[in-house]
Amino acid sequence: MTLDAVLNRIDEDLPQALERLMDLLRIPSISTDPANKADCARAADWLVDELRALGFEASARPTPGHPMVVGHCGDAATDGPHLLFYGHYDVQPVDPLSLWDRDPFDPEIQDTPKGRVIRARGASDDKGQLMTFLEACRAWKAVHGTLPGRLTIFFEGEEESGSPSLIPFMQENADELRADIALICDTGLFEDTAPAIVTMLRGLLGEELTIRGPVKDLHSGMYGGAAINPIRVLSRILGNMHDDQGRIVIPNFYDGVTELPDAIRQQWQSLAFDHAKFLGDVGLSVPAGEQDRTPLEMIWSRPTAEINGIWGGYTGDGFKTVLPSDAHAKVSFRLVGEQDPFAIRENFRAWVQSQLPADCKVDFHGHGNSPAGVMAIDDPAFESARAALTEEWGRSAAYVGCGGSIPIAGYFKTYLGMDAMLLGFGRDDDQIHSPNEKYDLQCFHKGIRSWARILEKLV
């Protein structure tokens, strides 16, 4: 059993693998801060060296921002699917530094009540995660003598600063980067120990609207009662965007929303999601969405309409009896299934317009849109990966949703025409983007072993 040999090798090599991760964590590759530009380049070079040492043809590729790292092994003649693995070597800023218990770039293995952790900025997001794959390749090579099948490695250095170079780089290097499927390791486990593959990502549509009434701010004594108040109009319209059952009333809003397949619903039920804790952690107790849906459906498979910001009139200290001439809101929609962001934008705008009193006008400003991502789980690679994760973690791996948007998956689909499989080993308490970020040793270790099992099944 070569798999057992690979897994044993991983177990034996763990101390050295940790040393290598800590080397990478010592490089303060904060992509958003120009002061760290050389550090980002250094992190890219470090990864190129690692990849080359493993036998990849690898290079750091310049961009107008930070370099991309690309490595290859195998070629068109190699058996099995061509896999692309994506991660990012840049990290979030560390402020406020005073809230860290130690230097964020001086990593340390610490014992905690919940187990041993690697404490450092980037430990979980995403250096620790991307190293799980490289360490799996290393063990594989040690046992097999070769790297696993045909692989392309693609590391970005701008993920935490909006990925400005990503799409141009994908477009310019499409032939080189295109593979059969992308593996993205930047997500987490489900509730600490249940492995999960993200197969549903919600899309996002942002709209800003301004309702205009009188040509100027009015005195509420002189005009109050006779003049229309745009805040009242805005509140009335947006306040009635949901019905009493939590459903969104914009016409045709649910077009393209599909019901969850039974198999997925069963998997989700088996996750035994603790919705009381999920809401309780933020001081809530009652799910606010559609009343015939579970909280997990609400955040993973159902669309939303939310007011993310509202403002108008006098908002300072004290009081001013003003009837303002305009009122504003920022509204966003999380989209699922086949919902069409452009159709929803038009339907939303028409719905607002249809409710305006005669004396009001509305201006809209779009804030970007992306459709939902639904992964093609009929590709056998998904079932293979799910089986591999289930074997490693001893709990049935599930196809899960992700309420937020992870643009990279959509970019792979749009610009390279390939599906993506998102799986990772982070935990909710990893404090990514916050002080005292950590990655559990168990996650790092079992993450490496998970990839070995997945590669065994895929290549």
Added chain:
Amino acid sequence: MTLDAVLNRIDEDLPQALERLMDLLRIPSISTDPANKADCARAADWLVDELRALGFEASARPTPGHPMVVGHCGDAATDGPHLLFYGHYDVQPVDPLSLWDRDPFDPEIQDTPKGRVIRARGASDDKGQLMTFLEACRAWKAVHGTLPGRLTIFFEGEEESGSPSLIPFMQENADELRADIALICDTGLFEDTAPAIVTMLRGLLGEELTIRGPVKDLHSGMYGGAAINPIRVLSRILGNMHDDQGRIVIPNFYDGVTELPDAIRQQWQSLAFDHAKFLGDVGLSVPAGEQDRTPLEMIWSRPTAEINGIWGGYTGDGFKTVLPSDAHAKVSFRLVGEQDPFAIRENFRAWVQSQLPADCKVDFHGHGNSPAGVMAIDDPAFESARAALTEEWGRSAAYVGCGGSIPIAGYFKTYLGMDAMLLGFGRDDDQIHSPNEKYDLQCFHKGIRSWARILEKLV
């Protein structure tokens, strides 16, 4: 006919009266600017000198702010009612100075397409208006040899800066200031040529509310759909504060709202208020209040509920997919008749509370309250003044409402127990508080004549 003699005297003396007004206008008595403190004292002294020259016992009375001017003539033995006349000698600041066509404190008589005007800061608000009464007294004395009846003159120097000394001064000098009725000259004509006595002032209640949901701001990807959004709750509640007919739905809100007496309604109809112009001037066309009310009723005799400010979530440039932990609004109510501000506050708060979802809390903060002012027009002084104004202007004088709040009338009632009659001769285009303030010569002249006629009937 001594009245004719007094009126003739006024006509003959008009050039000198204008000179005196311009002397007063040259004093830059801006009460809010500490740099003009001495100017305010100088304006007070100027008025004391004028009053003494006319035969009043008068003095400037120190306060922690600017002086009050108090003058008296007659005593308890004098026949007829004891009248108090109120005006204010302080003026608004003049910024932006660049928008003035000339020095705001270098008054000038100018010819305009609509007639001759006195151009200067304070010409209309309130130096020109208060001088109409003094000039009427002057002409009266020239003809009669004595001042008219028993009079108390009360000039304030802090009206444009919130009257901080007014209530303490009234309380400390209540016996000296109390009269049978107060005459307040700080309002205007109705649509240029119709004289008017304000007999209804709307009250005001201010409330600020904060709706709280999650204990912290949430990410709308992670929680959107499952977590309650306080902006949505706030919008829904406030957006439904009015029904489809424009009526306010807060329970018992209309308790104490009385229907307009037929006589007043007829007077208002005779005013032929141009509501198309009233709304058209601010870019509107459709009255927004209760659909079975005229716009004049809406602003003078009907209560309102208005959202004067609203804010929550992300309100900066761009977009942030935040579910905020709280949302805020400032709401005010204009009150009429016998509406009880305290009862409405309680009813409003209970009404909001009753609509809160289980997971939300609300905090309220009161921003002051005052009941509506309804003048006792059964006092014969009102009918006398109305007849006098009708005779002078050749148009039937009306008892009108005022949508805003004029605190001084309420203070006279509360602290001195006397009713107030508000009448004045300003016009809507006087640009009070704005650059190029003016007072029409016709208003000044006929204003003096109006007071002579009123005094003739009252004393």
